[in-house]
């Protein structure tokens with residue numbers, strides 16, 4: 489039996505180690521058993537940091553979590569329907585607890601054979617061998633590796649292998665999970681598993697999955713470090729149709745994804761206003777750039793994207809061509825015009841425009857927008873306009889807007905100039 493205590497000490501912080509010991513102590517006290525499982529164990533062997541800690545409890549995970557949270561002065565969020573909970577410690581370590589999946593739970597100490605079968609059952613329902621290893625947290629066996637399906641062997645061979653032939657039928661989201669894991673770890677999906685994936689794609693079993701679950705997997709793909717390689721591999725499996733029936737791999741997409749990384753890198757280093765951008769949405773917009781407006785809407789609605797996400801995707805899809813043409817033009821364009829073109833867009837859409845713009849002129853104008861125009865404010869404030877007798881409303885907004893445009897174009901330099909113009913405008917109906 490391999491003991492991984494030393495490896496655990498190398499990879500986990502001291503407080504995480506103490507916490508895992510505490511889990512073992514409490515589970516003993518409650519007559520339960522506790523095991524570290526899934527990605528955390530896999531990544532321990534790959535020396536990759538994994539801050540998600542998943543623990544399976546042979547016993548009532550919610551009762552267990554409540555006790556742990558009480559003792560640690562932590563916070564617990566429970567999902568009674570699933571028998572799971574998440575405990576967050578005062579040091580912000582987050583642990584997910586699940587009850588070993590089995591209809592009836594038999595107290596471990598009483599029946600050792602049955603005791604183990606419930607945990608083994610749980611592991612055997614999982615997706616891939618590399619994800620079905622566990623580490624015991626129980627007294628006397630703390631750190632012992634439990635590897636019924638030779639996950640270790642597959643890690644050594646660098647391969648992704650389904651635990652059983654029905655893995656993708658049980659849960660078709662595993663098609664995307666498997667491909668994502670393959671590319672993230674630099675492994676290969678072994679031939680039999682690849683055939684199972686192909687078969688389940690041909691049979692379109694993924695259509696039975698609830699859309700939000702598929703959406704979450706698509707998001708996870710786009711949130712990986714190098715999503716293009718995963719998308720390409722999904723395409724090799726002819727599985728892009730899981731995302732959208734008309735989705736095709738655009739031949740420039742690899743280059744565009746790289747350009748998106750560069751644009752976001754530039755934005756993070758240079759934009760004075762640090763509004764964080766959702767890079768996965770930019771990749772999504774790029775992926776959908778050849779899909780019609782209706783097709784994009786279909787995707788957004790089917791996968792229940794949030795309203796804000798939907799608006800961002802759609803705004804890009806509708807207007808990008810027109811805006812880019814103007815921005816790339818050689819003729820002089822006033823800053824206020826650039827501002828008016830880009831300001832209504834999300835930062836995500838603007839960064840995608842920057843990525844796909846082939847012209848340095850266009851890119852430069854977008855950089856100027858982020859750098860200068862977007863943060864520019866008028867010297868006159870709302871109260872100055874109110875003092876001129878203008879009430880809040882469309883006229884008021886229009887006056888502020890017109891002053892800003894003149895300031896962007898370098899016509900006004902002082903507050904007095906702005907105020908004089910405001911006085912003129914206040915008398916007119918705009």
Ligand code: CTP
Pocket residue numbers: 525526527528538540542613614615616619620659661662665
């Ligand atoms: N799992 C599964 N089938 C799924 C999702 C998850 O069998 N469709 C199992 C796997 O054993 C996985 C564990 O649940 O390791 C935890 O899932 P999750 O946290 O989503 O994945 P990780 O493997 O931890 O991967 P990541 O590093 O992406 O978080």
